[in-house]
Amino acid sequence: MxxxxxxxxxxxxxxxxxxxxxxxxxxxxxxxxxxxxxxxxxxxxxxxxxxxxxxxxxxxxxxxxxxxxxxxxxxxxxxxxxxxxxxxxxxxxxxxxxxxxELVCKHLANSETENTESPNDESPNDKSEIPETQKGDSGIDKSGIREATNEVFAGEQMGDSYKGALDYSNRLLHKNTENIGTGVADAPTVPSEQVKKSKHANPDNVACWEAYARAYRDRYGVLPAANPKTRGQVATLVRYVGKEVAPSLAKYFLSHNDSWFVKSRHEFGCLLKNYQQVLTDMQRGEQMTQTKARQTESTQSNYEAAKSALAKLRAKGLA
Incomplete structure (x- = not known):
């Protein structure tokens, strides 16, 4: 053979x-x-x-x-x-x-975040490696807020995405901010014919983003950046938890004081990567921070040690 x-x-x-x-x-x-x-x-x-x-x-x-x-x-x-x-x-x-x-879930979340935008959800410009600043569209004004006119125009090319609708959200959030004293200027006025171009925006994604942006402004006094990455992350979260839960979860996230969330300024990607933890905390009405997790782990370790010691005593007929 x-x-x-x-x-x-x-x-x-x-x-x-x-x-x-x-x-x-x-x-x-x-x-x-x-x-x-x-x-x-x-x-x-x-x-x-x-x-x-x-x-x-x-x-x-x-x-x-x-x-x-x-x-x-x-x-x-x-x-x-x-x-x-x-x-x-x-x-x-x-x-x-x-x-x-958990590792697999995070890996899948990262993969979907990077590839979440379908061909209908991104324009040829979004696929280009040329920075937006070289395309004649800076995308961000002096206050750090994406210009509504550019966003709405892009929304026409983004199909079912809510790129254009985010501008409506930003304009809504800008309203009366001068009275709050945040220093954020009102968004520029958008011609009505351009506003109509955002009619195909996904209302579920918009509702989730609005809830997040309002809570973000309440906590930090500024609005979060709206860009293709955050739009994809919001769409993914809505798919994960459902349109009914996503807005309240996004709002609750800004009240979570986990040290990593705070250090990251509650960046939306943190919510997407840890949505199960945040959702559980919201439903239970408690927050599992790193300090509390260490305390729980220490308690469990002590319990396991005591359990092991008791088993040895029983084996020797002493308990």
Whole structure:
């Protein structure tokens, strides 16, 4: 029998998902992750899977050095936890499926954010790599607010997007701002024939943006920038949570005091990447900040330690 025929009969080929390689950082990381996932439901040990480097190399072909590099990538993504029992000379591996789910959701959110605008939602100018400032359209006036006339004109080319409608939103938000003392000037008057060009704007997306922009102005005294990226993010959020929830969620987001949100000035992308967390906090009426998360983790760690100690005492007949 030839070597090639023998190879076909050997079995046990290592298969991996190519998309996992992009998600986790390398082919080796994807191979190791897939192998550990395979063994995860085949052990009942509380610390997870026990495999020696030699066993993993026999199963995957990864050398000890390649395994170490792959493990570091998985740990950096938070999807792998290791417990080194030095007295037993054993290294246990545990896959964090919750962290993996979160990683995938964030990756999908980022991918949809970058590619969310369909051919009907972007003009030829938006696809160009030439900056808008070189196209004769600065896009932003001295106050940092996108000019309504340019936006409405672009809205004609954007099909079902709400590019033009955002100008109506901005003009609505600008109204009476001088009385509030924000220093934001009224948007320029738009000819009625140009306003008609925004009639195809998605009203659900506009409602979500208006709620966000109002809350943003109330908190920071200025309006958020409206551009193709934010428009795509708003459209994606509406798809994720529904048109009924999106406006109230966008408004609530500005009241959330998570340190990352505050540091990012409540940039809309933060909401899109963490919409499930913000939605849960809104529905529960509480905010899970980093400080509170650390406190919860510490409490859980203490509980697990006490539980483990009690189990050992019971095993010795002392409890």
């Amino acid at each position: 030839s070597p090639s025929e023998t190879l076909k009969l050997l079995g046990r080929p290592i298969a991996y998902h190519p998309r996992l390689a992009r998600l986790l950082g390398s082919v080796n990381a994807a191979i190791l992750f897939g192998q550990l996932v395979y063994w995860s439901d085949k052990t009942t040990h509380e610390l997870g899977i026990y495999k020696t480097a030699a066993q993993i190399e026999d199963e995957t072909g990864l050398s000890a050095k390649e395994q170490e590099t792959a493990r570091n990538k998985l740990k950096a993504h938070g999807v792998l936890h290791e417990t080194h029992k030095r007295l037993e000379h054993r290294l246990y591996f545990r896959i964090d499926f919750a962290a993996y789910d």
